[in-house]
Amino acid sequence: MGERESARRVIFVVMSVLSDRSIREELAKGRIVIDPLWDDAIQPASVDLHLDRVFRIFKVTRRPYVDVREPTDDLTERVVVADDEPFVVQPGTFVLAGTIETIVLPDDIVARVDGKSSLGRLGLLVHATAGYVDPGWSGKLTLELSNQSQMPIALYYGMKIAQLSFYRLSTPVERPYGSPGLGSKYQGQKEPTPSRAYQDFLDDRRRS
Numbered sequence: 001m002g003e004r005e006s007a008r009r010v011i012f013v014v015m016s017v018l019s020d021r022s023i024r025e026e027l028a029k030g031r032i033v034i035d036p037l038w039d040d041a042i043q044p045a046s047v048d049l050h051l052d053r054v055f056r057i058f059k060v061t062r063r064p065y066v067d068v069r070e071p072t073d074d075l076t077e078r079v080v081v082a083d084d085e086p087f088v089v090q091p092g093t094f095v096l097a098g099t100i101e102t103i104v105l106p107d108d109i110v111a112r113v114d115g116k117s118s119l120g121r122l123g124l125l126v127h128a129t130a131g132y133v134d135p136g137w138s139g140k141l142t143l144e145l146s147n148q149s150q151m152p153i154a155l156y157y158g159m160k161i162a163q164l165s166f167y168r169l170s171t172p173v174e175r176p177y178g179s180p181g182l183g184s185k186y187q188g189q190k191e192p193t194p195s196r197a198y199q200d201f202l203d204d205r206r207r208s
Helices: 003-014 020-029 198-207
Strands: 033-035 047-050 054-058 076-080 087-089 094-104 109-115 138-147 153-155 160-168
Antiparallel strands (some): 033 094
């Protein structure tokens, strides 16, 4: 057996996907928190998440390029839509959005964000790379929306936008997300948050 197959086998051994029954049990114990929780949100092995009304769209600035060592708040504009107002994602564009739900995870469960199949068939992707939610996370989730189709896509506040699946670890983690010294940049976020990659460089300077 090769190294890759061995690693894959280990992953299957130490992590198990929570079923709907296990998700309900963890919710009842208060170990997983999803607030608010829609009555029909729990699927066979995931929970549906809904689109919030706040977005961050990228705008043209005087910068010649994006420098990951610098704060990027000025690169995005905060947009809030009304209940029935469409938010249109143009072809080839990238937008930050968020979930209505606040998610809290214990120290032995991780979660993964995936798109809804029906939206994927329209060309909408809900995350670029940030599909992983660490043990200890507390806050709303930022979604990285992109339209891969040739047509604009209208989205609405409160619609189903993504699904969250849960995985149980072999042991609780030693330092959950948000612990001192981890550099957890987005703990407690309440709406779509621009990149804080520049903080990694600040940490490097402090250590040097």
